Amino acid sequence: MATHRERPPHALQRAGLSRERVLGAAVALADEGGVEELSMRKLAKKLGVEAMSLYNHIASKDRLLDGMVDVVFSEIEPPSPGADWKQEMRKRAISTRSALNRHRWAVGLMEARPDPGEANLRLHEAVLACLRAAGLSYEAAIHAYSVQDAYIYGFALQERALALETSEEWVEAAERTLRDQQAALDAYPHIADIQHHLAAHGFSHEEEFLFGLDLILDALEERLADGRRGR
Amino acid sequence: MATHRERPPHALQRAGLSRERVLGAAVALADEGGVEELSMRKLAKKLGVEAMSLYNHIASKDRLLDGMVDVVFSEIEPPSPGADWKQEMRKRAISTRSALNRHRWAVGLMEARPDPGEANLRLHEAVLACLRAAGLSYEAAIHAYSVQDAYIYGFALQERALALETSEEWVEAAERTLRDQQAALDAYPHIADIQHHLAAHGFSHEEEFLFGLDLILDALEERLADGRRGR
């Protein structure tokens, strides 16, 4: 190590890239402009380098996306096996939703990558460990995991589409719809009713998320009394 | 109509395109090769025409995708308002899943398009009508709709990723994982256990889907006893 030669100060040499720097910049770029804004050329420019340099650190754009997805997985807090499984699963679901809201480009990609990254596996392992420690059979654990994840990722998908953040924005959007689309809404009276309801009461993604989450967790708890006895 | 002039038989003139033909070909192309295979140029070639001709029938690729998504919505059987809401919702969920399995490219797009198409609105209206006819309050209807759709679309998302069809394929895949990734699995004992379970018992997407769906519908029925009394 001490014998390592000093790098000569050639102008071309010193970009200082690394897999981590590339991944970090890619995530930041996608966070700002969406995944369709992410091109190898733009990413390179952001790093002060030509596009082809990136290929020294990642094999292809597809592998870049794999890495980015695993960055998102690494931000999700894994459950601990000891404590109350329902509480742990609830925290993990909330943590997942907020990671997906910070990185909206990731929603469709998280479940879509074959061969998962390390952070993905670690989280996966922790969830299974928690459920098994709670006494669930393999079948019950698979069932429980499957419903929860379908719900969490599906909810995030809808939330990404319905881009309104606050309850006030919902009121405003509903009022605008009622004003501008009045004629169209005549054909869809129940949709119109719902718009009226939203204009009057607003809407909270968070509240909505927790309603469904607790519905599912409570129902699982009831059913898994059976699962625990072998079923 | 009778006075309509015969079209002269010029060589360039007679492609006979229409919005419907374009949409149909686009859906077929995406069904075969996935959405990344769908380019304006390839679509045109499939229709025996140059890419630029397509722009006489659809405004842009984005509007093409809008149209394709609405084709998928049109294949989902809407619930009827009179009958048992749980049964109607169950049938509609199953119909949605099978449409999404026929058109796997659509999964991430169905919920992602601003301004919905006609088939989308018609289905949306029918679902709300069914829930309201069953006596649910606006709040309860929104809750019920939201959980169900999150689950349905989220499940389809997972199913698309886990591309294995039959239970036998699952057994085979699990066996291969256990054989090839043995070292890696040492670090993740619970994942390894699940793979063993899958290798022994197989896995059915359909069964899994129905477990979660019925869990949710039953739980909704219980809670909505309150929703019906105004809550």
Add this chain to the structure above:
DNA sequence: ACCTGAACACCGTTCAAGT
């Protein structure tokens, strides 16, 4: 009204060449 060729401003990726 519908179709087209040429062109523009982009893509991801390969490959030989530089240091």
Add this chain to the structure above:
DNA sequence: ACCTGAACACCGTTCAAGT
């Protein structure tokens, strides 16, 4: 070992021109 320029085979879309 890392970075680059030129090149290849693609994209979506515009625009003027054809019939």
